[in-house]
Amino acid sequence: MEKSKFTRCIKTAMIMLVAIFSLYMARLIPVDLLFAKSNAPTDEITARSQGDNPLLEEMQTLDRAYRDLVSAVAIHDGKGVYKALTSMHGTQRKTREGIRSGVVKIPKNPKRVKEFVQMDKVFHADLDSLAIAAKKNDEKEMLAITKRLLDGCVNCHQRFRK
Numbered sequence: 001m002e003k004s005k006f007t008r009c010i011k012t013a014m015i016m017l018v019a020i021f022s023l024y025m026a027r028l029i030p031v032d033l034l035f036a037k038s039n040a041p042t043d044e045i046t047a048r049s050q051g052d053n054p055l056l057e058e059m060q061t062l063d064r065a066y067r068d069l070v071s072a073v074a075i076h077d078g079k080g081v082y083k084a085l086t087s088m089h090g091t092q093r094k095t096r097e098g099i100r101s102g103v104v105k106i107p108k109n110p111k112r113v114k115e116f117v118q119m120d121k122v123f124h125a126d127l128d129s130l131a132i133a134a135k136k137n138d139e140k141e142m143l144a145i146t147k148r149l150l151d152g153c154v155n156c157h158q159r160f161r162k
């Protein structure tokens with residue numbers, strides 16, 4: 001008797017687990033309810049101290065600017081794209097100087113500085129082309145470059161960010 005009660009208990013628990021899982025898979029239960037999610041991952045990123053590291057400072061500015069870019073490109077707002085780009089002025093120069101003077105340490109593959117600088121150059125050339133496209137409010141071109149820029153972020157991080 002005791003044993004069958006126990007197996008019934010296990011069965012009920014299993015059925016409930018399956019039910020919860022199915023509801024979750026069907027997205028009827030929001031993920032946040034099942035897994036406590038840190039509600040501000042971006043704040044975590046920006047909270048990291050920039051100290052005197054121009055690369056981190058550039059990245060944090062770039063991070064904000066890229067989000068604004070995406071929003072502006074999505075609504076075909078060339079002026080908005082241009083404005084997002086201007087917020088980054090001067091950051092690349094500081095990073096370059098930092099690399100030269102040794103203040104900036106590249107976290108991964110630090111010996112491949114040349115390759116890093118080359119990737120950075122290509123990336124910033126795209127930013128310049130984007131500024132031109134934004135002035136013309138050229139929707140197709142703005143979209144193409146913005147997509148390419150995201151590839152640039154990810155490629156560089158894979159190679160040089162720990």
Ligand code: HEC
Nearest residue numbers: 045048059062063066107119120123152153156157160161
């Ligand atoms: C040429 C290389 C390169 C490109 C291009 C690049 N990044 Fe980075 N990024 C880095 C490196 C290296 C780090 C790690 C720096 C460190 O931890 O010292 C980094 C770090 C970051 C961080 C974390 C900053 C922190 O506080 O820890 C963010 C966010 C970021 N990048 C966003 C972007 C975005 C968004 C783009 C594209 C729009 C981008 N990056 C393009 C090299 C790059």
